[in-house]
Amino acid sequence: MALSELxxxxxxxxxxxxxxxxxxxxxxGAVGWMVLGVAVLVASLRMxxxxxxxxxxxxxxxLLPALLGIAMIVLAALLGVRSWQRGxxxxxxxxxxxxxxxxxxxxxxIALVLVYAxxxxxxxxxxxxxxxxYVSISIIVLQRPQRIEAGRSLSWRDVAxxxxxxxxxxxxxxxVFQDLFLVRLP
Amino acid sequence: MFSGLAxxxxxxxxxxxxxxxxxxxxxxxxxxxxxxxxxxxxxxxIALLTTLTIKLPPSNxxxxxxxxxxxxxxxxxxxxxxxxxxxxxxxxxSCADGYALAQRGEAGRAIGIATSGAFTGTLFGVICLAAxxxxxxxxxxxxxxxxxxWLALFGVTMSGTIVGNxxxxxxxxxxxxxxxxxxGQEGLYAYDRFTFGWDELSGGFSLIPALVGAFxxxxxxxxxxxxxxxxxxxxxxxxxxxxxxxxxxxxTVLRSGVIGVLTGLLPGVGEDSGAWMSYAAAxxxxxxxxxxxxxxxxxxxxxETGDMxxxxxxxxxxxxLGIPGSAPSAVLMAAMIIHGIQPGPMMLIQHPHFVYEVxxxxxxxxxxxxxxxxxxxxxxxxxxxxxRTVLMPVIFLLCTVGAFASASRLFDIYAMLVIGIxxxxxxxxxxQMAPFVLGLVLGPLLDKSLRRGLVLSDGSITPFFTRPISLxxxxxxxxxxxxxxxxxxxxxxxxxxxxxxxxxSLVRRRx
Numbered sequence: 001m002a003l004s005e006l007x008x009x010x011x012x013x014x015x016x017x018x019x020x021x022x023x024x025x026x027x028x029g030a031v032g033w034m035v036l037g038v039a040v041l042v043a044s045l046r047m048x049x050x051x052x053x054x055x056x057x058x059x060x061x062x063l064l065p066a067l068l069g070i071a072m073i074v075l076a077a078l079l080g081v082r083s084w085q086r087g088x089x090x091x092x093x094x095x096x097x098x099x100x101x102x103x104x105x106x107x108x109x110i111a112l113v114l115v116y117a118x119x120x121x122x123x124x125x126x127x128x129x130x131x132x133x134y135v136s137i138s139i140i141v142l143q144r145p146q147r148i149e150a151g152r153s154l155s156w157r158d159v160a161x162x163x164x165x166x167x168x169x170x171x172x173x174x175x176v177f178q179d180l181f182l183v184r185l186p
Numbered sequence: 187m188f189s190g191l192a193x194x195x196x197x198x199x200x201x202x203x204x205x206x207x208x209x210x211x212x213x214x215x216x217x218x219x220x221x222x223x224x225x226x227x228x229x230x231x232i233a234l235l236t237t238l239t240i241k242l243p244p245s246n247x248x249x250x251x252x253x254x255x256x257x258x259x260x261x262x263x264x265x266x267x268x269x270x271x272x273x274x275x276x277x278x279x280s281c282a283d284g285y286a287l288a289q290r291g292e293a294g295r296a297i298g299i300a301t302s303g304a305f306t307g308t309l310f311g312v313i314c315l316a317a318x319x320x321x322x323x324x325x326x327x328x329x330x331x332x333x334x335x336w337l338a339l340f341g342v343t344m345s346g347t348i349v350g351n352x353x354x355x356x357x358x359x360x361x362x363x364x365x366x367x368x369x370g371q372e373g374l375y376a377y378d379r380f381t382f383g384w385d386e387l388s389g390g391f392s393l394i395p396a397l398v399g400a401f402x403x404x405x406x407x408x409x410x411x412x413x414x415x416x417x418x419x420x421x422x423x424x425x426x427x428x429x430x431x432x433x434x435x436x437x438t439v440l441r442s443g444v445i446g447v448l449t450g451l452l453p454g455v456g457e458d459s460g461a462w463m464s465y466a467a468a469x470x471x472x473x474x475x476x477x478x479x480x481x482x483x484x485x486x487x488x489x490e491t492g493d494m495x496x497x498x499x500x501x502x503x504x505x506x507l508g509i510p511g512s513a514p515s516a517v518l519m520a521a522m523i524i525h526g527i528q529p530g531p532m533m534l535i536q537h538p539h540f541v542y543e544v545x546x547x548x549x550x551x552x553x554x555x556x557x558x559x560x561x562x563x564x565x566x567x568x569x570x571x572x573x574r575t576v577l578m579p580v581i582f583l584l585c586t587v588g589a590f591a592s593a594s595r596l597f598d599i600y601a602m603l604v605i606g607i608x609x610x611x612x613x614x615x616x617x618q619m620a621p622f623v624l625g626l627v628l629g630p631l632l633d634k635s636l637r638r639g640l641v642l643s644d645g646s647i648t649p650f651f652t653r654p655i656s657l658x659x660x661x662x663x664x665x666x667x668x669x670x671x672x673x674x675x676x677x678x679x680x681x682x683x684x685x686x687x688x689x690x691s692l693v694r695r696r697x
Contacts, residue, residue, distance in 0.1 A: 022615075022616070025615050026615070029615060033358055036362075040365060043380060047379065048377065050375060050377065053375065055375065056641050057645075058637065058640035058641055058644075058645050059374055059375075059637040059640070059641055061372050061374075061375065061377045061379055062379075063633075063636065063637060063640075064364075064368060064632060064633045064636055064637075065365065065368045065379065065380070067636075068361050068364055068365045068368070069365075071357075071361045072358065072361050072362075072365070075354060075357055075358050075361065076358070078354055079354050079355070079358070082354070096614075096615075098411075102411050102412060105410065105411055105412075106407065106410075106411045109406070109407055109410045109411065110407070110607060112579075113403070113406075113582060113603065114603065116582075116586070117586055117599050117600075117602075117603055118599075118600065118603070121586060121590075121596075121599065122590075122596045122599070131583045134579065134582075134583070135579045135580055135583065138575075138578075138579035138582075139575060139576055139579060142410060142575040142579075143573075143575050143576075146575065162576075165576055165580070166579075169580045169583060170583070173583055173584065173587065176238075177237075177238060177587055177591070181238050181239065181240075181241060181242075182241045183237060183238060183240060183241065183587070183591045184590075184591060184594050185587060185590070185591070186586070186587075186590045186594075186596060186599065
């Protein structure tokens with residue numbers, strides 16, 4: 001059984017099913033934290049102790065990171081034990097999942113954000129133009145399913161509105177930051 | 187004392203010019219707008235405005251930020267009242283009573299109560315800010331590496347314990363924040379930690395891009411993953427502030443003010459704790475307990491006074507100790523550092539007038555919310571009618587600019603993306619961002635204090651536990667962690683329960 005991950009629930013009053021799904025998710029989380037903790041500890045122990053510089057041995061750069069690695073390992077172990085006790089290790093028990101529609105929309109939003117911030121910004125395209133493209137396309141792409149759900153298709157008016165908002169916000173933000181407040185833009 | 191009053195007077199006069207007033211009003215207005223929008227937080231607006239005001243003179247820049255901080259928390263109450271969704275996390279306690287009043291057709295009255303509670307709460311906090319910051323800084327001047335080590339650890343632990351419902355996850359996030367703060371060049375020998383030869387990582391993760399990711403992008407993803415629009419309750423009656431009710435519920439106002447400031451003093455606890463604790467205290471002592479959650483004016487007044495009083499409360503440790511009280515005050519602290527003012531005990535020596543300037547700024551911010559509470563209530567609510575699918579892409583533009591502008595590094599934009607997407611998935615699983623933020627801020631202080639302390643004691647850890655203030659922080663920190671161990675918690679309950687029963691029987695015998 002899959003419980004929606006976006007479902008609002010009060011952690012203080014979970015149903016047994018929700019609690020078990022959360023425990024299963026926490027168990028996986030505990031493994032992740034444990035791996036991170038061990039990696040941080042190993043990297044800290046292997047870190048240069050700057051003996052060639054004759055530094056005070058109590059000031060080696062890896063000291064605090066190693067302690068943090070140990071703290072993460074201990075906390076991850078506690079989380080793991082707790083989620084196991086709460087039934088997180090039961091096979092075929094309830095699991096937290098994002099439903100397909102939400103997952104699709106999320107993937108789309110992340111893709112749009114990455115194309116804009118990694119692909120367009122800072123690679124020669126003027127900021128206002130990159131921003132206008134991102135905002136217009138995002139509005140069109142995100143509103144289309146809503147319009148279809150409401151029983152009508154996306155009209156030219158909707159597209160014109162999206163382009164106007166995109167160009168408007170790109171130009172206004174560029175003007176306010178760059179020209180009015182003298183902030184450098186990517 | 188008189189020189190202090192003269193400095194304070196001078197600070198007020200310094201801001202009485204058209205530019206400062208216009209900037210203050212602008213900051214408060216933007217804060218209110220962001221506060222009204224559910225999910226977008228005070229942290230985000232301060233982070234974004236830090237980049238916008240980077241070229242302004244320090245006093246005007248910090249004025250804008252403080253006004254936006256106060257504005258955002260105040261603005262959030264309207265969404266709580268009209269939509270039953272807290273505009274910022276701090277307004278969650280106002281939802282039940284505010285929305286119940288709105289459904290009875292008294293939305294304007296609820297907004298009026300929120301305005302008067304917010305005004306009185308902030309003003310009370312400002313008085314405490316002026317009165318206690320210099321003395322706390324004076325005490326902190328005697329702090330050494332051992333005290334700062336425990337103070338940093340205490341902050342992250344308390345934040346993990348109190349914020350959210352799961353201390354274990356809170357501490358893990360705190361440890362993660364402390365670890366992320368260690369990435370890059372360390373302070374003593376300029377040695378690159380965890381950079382794997384990647385030069386960009388030498389500069390480490392800056393606070394502002396991390397915050398914009400954790401509080402901006404994560405929220406954009408949450409909203410756009412499920413962009414359902416909720417219906418607003420219509421506003422029919424007058425929204426004028428109700429100061430008559432402040433007098434009527436003066437006990438609640440005073441109690442919530444004190445609770446707000448005290449929770450503000452605890453590092454990393456957040457404004458929502460101020461609101462919830464004030465609300466709980468008001469419910470416990472109120473004559474109209476049964477009305478709580480069903481439109482109680484006492485409850486709404488307590489929540490709104492408590493969260494607003496905690497703003498100046500959070501600024502006190504930020505200025506006096508260099509330890510921020512909440513995520514928004516962490517950004518405020520970062521902004522002060524960007525503008526060349528290092529908060530902490532030395533600030534009173536290096537910038538003696540700055541504390542008074544902050545007091546003046548916070549008082550001005552209080553006046554600005556009163557102005558916007560009197561006018562512009564209805565037009566500002568139009569912002570809630572804008573569709574999320576239109577608003578959020580524009581907010582992301584601001585996030586990109588905000589992440590980039592403080593250091594002009596493309597790396598900061600990528601850091602914002604990674605932290606934002608990571609924060610979205612972590613939040614879904616019950617991990618809170620506030621301990622992470624505090625860890626990120628306090629990581630360098632913890633590292634430096636630990637190593638300095640060990641050099642001073644020649645490797646002995648005894649001074650970490652024997653100096654009186656260190657011992658006090660150590661006991662509280664370790665106690666907070668041990669409370670998570672069921673056997674220890676049961677033992678504490680037995681002792682406190684036993685002591686409570688003994689005290690009760692003693693009182694009964696006397697009466």
